[in-house]
Amino acid sequence: MVPHSLNLAYSDGDSQVLWRDSERVFHRGWRLDDEGKRRAVLLVAPAADHPSRSNLDRLTHEYELNANSRAIVTP
DSSP: OOOGGGGTTTOSSOOEEEEEOSSEEEEEEEEEOTTSOEEEEEEEEESSSSOOHHHHHHHHHHHHHHHHHHHHHOO
16 A cells, blocks of 8 residues: 555545555545635555556556546636
8 A cells, every 4th residue: 555645745634545446546635726725636546565567557547548638628
């Protein structure tokens, strides 16, 4: 499991595990927006302490798909 310290940039320490499988752990974390309001964020991390190269590649690919879809939807 990836240490919770990775979540501190996006959370006040109360991140919640939403779902876990053999490859990934999904957390709900929090961050402050530009106006200082607390906003929920979805954090995805490898489930293994030492993830395989293919697992990291898959996470990278999923992130790139998400980033590309936001660029298409946003004017």
